[in-house]
Amino acid sequence: MTIAPRPHPDRRAVLRRALGISAAAGTAGLLGLSAAAPASAYSWSRTLSQGSSGADVTELQIRVAGWAAGSAQQTYVAVDGAFGSGTTAAVKRFQSAYGLSADGIAGPATQSALNALESSDGSTAHFDFSEFSSHDGAGFTGGNVSSTQVKENVRRLMYKLEALRKKAGDKAVTINSGFRSTSYNASVGGASNSMHTYGVAADVVVSGLSTLSVYKLAETCGFSGLETYSVSWQHVDSRIQYAYGSQFWWWEDGVV
Incomplete structure (x- = not known):
């Protein structure tokens, strides 16, 4: 069920001040957050399929979370270490996007494709940690x-965001705002429980795409927070999946 969005009358002005750039340019969730350490060159020790469980399944879920749905849907991949039907469907979508046999089984070929999205410092192939650090120089503190x-x-x-980028035809994604201390x-008038202060939100621009296209x-991609597409960037966040802040779906323009 879609829940009506709550008004945020000052948000766009707040973000414009925060960016300082041209417009063109519950408990189970918390447990899931601590289930897997950051991984680079992840060592998959077995083939994973529906019914599997463990820390390696948690890591798999993290990596296919952006493939939560095939069309507009308020849903997400549970990061709980239990390989269920939602994980299977997400794996199939990932496999199809990367030219693999879409059987929903995470074997060597799928694991290799997942590892190709890694960087040695634990970031991903197309995004750096520095892009998400607080604009006041606080880093992630x-x-x-x-x-x-x-x-x-x-x-x-x-x-x-790697999934979003892939769905956008591998177009470059610019991070306007990531984490905020x-x-x-x-100082920019943000809400005290802003998803940016947890590191689960980003304001992005995709090269060559309208904000409406990015919203769609x-x-x-499993995001539970989407700002209106009437501005020049797209806010995305995972407020519900990781049990932070206000626990309601906030798709400001509803399902498009």
Whole structure:
């Protein structure tokens, strides 16, 4: 069921001040956040399929989270270490996008494709941690969770954005705003529980695409927070999936 969005009358002005750039340019969720450490050159030790469970399944879910749906749908891939039907469907979509046999089984070929999206520092192939650091020079410190947790949240966000990028035809994605320290967030008039202060939100621009087009793609990527497409960037966040802040679906323009 789609829940009517709540008004955010000052948000766009807040973001314009925060960006300073041209317009063109519950408990189970928290447990899931600590289930897997950041991974680079991840060592998959077995083939994973529906019914599998464990930390390697958690890592798989992190990496296919952006393939939550095939069309606009308010849903996400549970990051709980249990390989269920939602994970199977996401794996199939990932496999199809990367030219693999879409059987929903994460074997060597699928795992190799997943690892090709890694960078050696734990970031991903097309995104760097530096792109998401707070604009006040705080890095990943001073948020509403620890810097370690922020960095892990950002890593998970990167994989969703990799899916968005792939769905956009591999067009470049610019990060206008990622993590914000609480002090920086307050200085630009942001809400005290802004998803940016947890590292689960980003404001993005996709080269050559309208914000409406990006909004439509983001509707398939498991994001529970989407700002209106009437502005020149697209806000995306995972507020519900990781049990942060207000626990309601906020797709400001509804399902498009």
